[in-house]
Amino acid sequence: MPNMTSNPPPSGRPVMIAARDIVKSFGPHRVLDRVSLTLGQGEVVAVIGPSGSGKSTFLRCLNHLETIDEGSIEVEGEAMVRAVPGGRSQYAGDADVRRLCRKMGMVFQSFNLFPHMTVLQNVIEAPITVKGMARAEIVPKAEELLRKVGLLNKRDNYPGRLSGGQKQRVAIARALAMEPDIMLFDEPTSALDPELTGEVLRTMKQLADESMTMLVVTHEMGFAREVAHRVIFMDEGRVIEEAPSADFFREPRQARSREFLAHML
Ligand SMILES: Nc1ncnc2c1ncn2[C@@H]1O[C@H](COP(=O)(O)OP(=O)(O)OP(=O)(O)O)[C@@H](O)[C@H]1O
Numbered sequence: 001m002p003n004m005t006s007n008p009p010p011s012g013r014p015v016m017i018a019a020r021d022i023v024k025s026f027g028p029h030r031v032l033d034r035v036s037l038t039l040g041q042g043e044v045v046a047v048i049g050p051s052g053s054g055k056s057t058f059l060r061c062l063n064h065l066e067t068i069d070e071g072s073i074e075v076e077g078e079a080m081v082r083a084v085p086g087g088r089s090q091y092a093g094d095a096d097v098r099r100l101c102r103k104m105g106m107v108f109q110s111f112n113l114f115p116h117m118t119v120l121q122n123v124i125e126a127p128i129t130v131k132g133m134a135r136a137e138i139v140p141k142a143e144e145l146l147r148k149v150g151l152l153n154k155r156d157n158y159p160g161r162l163s164g165g166q167k168q169r170v171a172i173a174r175a176l177a178m179e180p181d182i183m184l185f186d187e188p189t190s191a192l193d194p195e196l197t198g199e200v201l202r203t204m205k206q207l208a209d210e211s212m213t214m215l216v217v218t219h220e221m222g223f224a225r226e227v228a229h230r231v232i233f234m235d236e237g238r239v240i241e242e243a244p245s246a247d248f249f250r251e252p253r254q255a256r257s258r259e260f261l262a263h264m265l
């Protein structure tokens, strides 16, 4: 079975995330089997693959929603967790791990907005409580972000009154309010009706056009092809193929990638 344990560094770009040989098991089930990724500044990388292949787990490991067993993760050149030969990987101290995780914003399939807070309150909550920003400082910034995702007119609404696509755009604005250097997306459009996916994908494309560094788990092959610079195809906890997206969609090298694409397109 092919497994790529290292991948080409993106040419000339500062490295934002370097994950090497990540191993993660749940009980006896090895869900990630030596997964590696180098994400360069301003790069958009799409992670694709069948259900259960470990895509979400990989993203969750990157921002410490799961702990890894083996391997290492560096964020902007700093070790969040180091490999220990023959043993479990060793994490940096809690404060350092938290600080590195704050460089990453994450958007989930299920929005996860606070239902009892207005749109504006959702966006300003973490900057105030986590970063200690003053309300007067964050409110204009939050409004600017809401304008950017096309939802300034919804600032005083509760999430229950929004469509799925609107909720997801608020979730994106909320993540951006923390001023992350890197955005991680886990199937941000899978919970949406087809007619609502476009508005979210357009918001993501806009971010990509502004050179945000993005790692995007997605089933949207159009987005992967048109917006992502690189594609990583995972299956059974391994990276089976990694290629510039133009090459990948023109001619996947691995039989399993071809099979997957044939089902998706
Ligand atoms: N907390 C957990 N405990 C036990 N097993 C888990 C846990 N989280 C994930 N798994 C298992 O790990 C494997 C990979 O799951 P993961 O959610 O990463 O896949 P995925 O590629 O994101 O799939 P999908 O496309 O359906 O979202 C699956 O077999 C899943 O059942």
Ligand SMILES: [Mg+2]
Binding pocket: 055, 056, 057, 186, 187
């Ligand atoms: Mg998933």
